[in-house]
């Protein structure tokens with residue numbers, strides 16, 4: 188017969204050996220079972236890019252994730268938020284068209300393509316600050332950029348707005364950006380015109396990109412996203428912020444680096460001339476320039492102009508640092524611990540405003556009148572409404588929430604309770 192004094196040790200051995208708790212404990216990912224994070228982005232296990240079936244964890248290919256790929260928790264959260272009355276657009280040469288001839292500049296719609304921004308959009312950094320950002324990575328060309336950033340000690344001062352499918356297909360470059368200290372943000376799964384997508388399609392584009400980034404970054408959930416082509420309106424903003432808690436980042440200058448080799452109006456010299464004009468010009472507001480990490484041309488534009496940022500005394504920061512915000516929704520940066528938080532606010536700012544300093548797509552020049560007064564800050568309403576919305580989503584999607592990270596946590600708790608029971612049992616015997 189087993190000595191009763193050995194029972195706690197036996198239970199401890201069973202726990203540590205996995206015979207009681209067979210699920211692996213992932214030290215980088217800890218969220219309580221009732222956390223909205225667990226309900227929206229539970230971790231099934233730690234996907235590794237070296238696994239042969241790594242891509243099978245995500246939607247196939249580089250197209251908009253199908254509705255069949257959407258977790259019930261995302262759909263429930265979408266159903267819980269208040270949506271503005273804005274229709275799906277039809278893209279027309281980059282200019283979204285709305286049914287009934289409504290203008291994208293209308294305050295209800297507030298399309299950035301028509302130079303409309305809300306007070307929650309991020310595009311004007313503080314004076315003297317360049318909020319450094321690169322879109323469309325990671326790509327095979329990214330490494331040249333990363334090496335340059337390292338050589339100039341600014342690799343931890345750049346935000347990379349990444350395409351989710353690119354992350355899935357180029358995990359080595361993703362890891363390099365992360366290892367270099369880069370700040371990772373969302374640039375959708377397949378780079379579509381977001382205002383032309385249905386609500387569920389918007390959900391898939393944002394959610395799956397957040398999922399793959401958080402999977403490969405210790406559960407850190409992106410806090411910022413940038414709409415491809417700057418195509419965003421109040422409907423898309425509402426989903427980004429309300430369901431996923433994402434801040435919308437646009438820009439106040441478009442380098443046009445993306446057009447070199449595609450549009451004869453944009454050459455290396457013409458783009459460099461624009462860049463040098465901004466970098467040697469006014470420092471107020473700061474600069475948030477649209478730049479890319481797709482090919483040697485656009486990377487070369489940055490490398491040519493970076494010395495000007497230094498010689499003209501600009502302070503280079505990530506987008507998050509430029510606006511004095513945490514890098515991720517549940518972590519201060521790439522190294523800080525992952526904490527509990529509430530995803531999504533459920534609210535869109537009540538009023539939108541326009542800005543002449545924000546520059547939408549280079550050819551979009553329609554101006555709209557400003558009416559920035561009386562707006563309600565989305566940030567100020569986020570915590571209370573976010574909790575309510577998250578709670579209803581959690582209960583609606585309880586089944587989905589009780590797996591993954593929650594499951595790991597659950598087995599750990601079970602193990603501890605079994606151990607305690609063993610101790611009590613030993614004392615009573």
Ligand SMILES: [Zn+2]
Nearest residue numbers: 322323415416
């Ligand atoms: Zn892009």
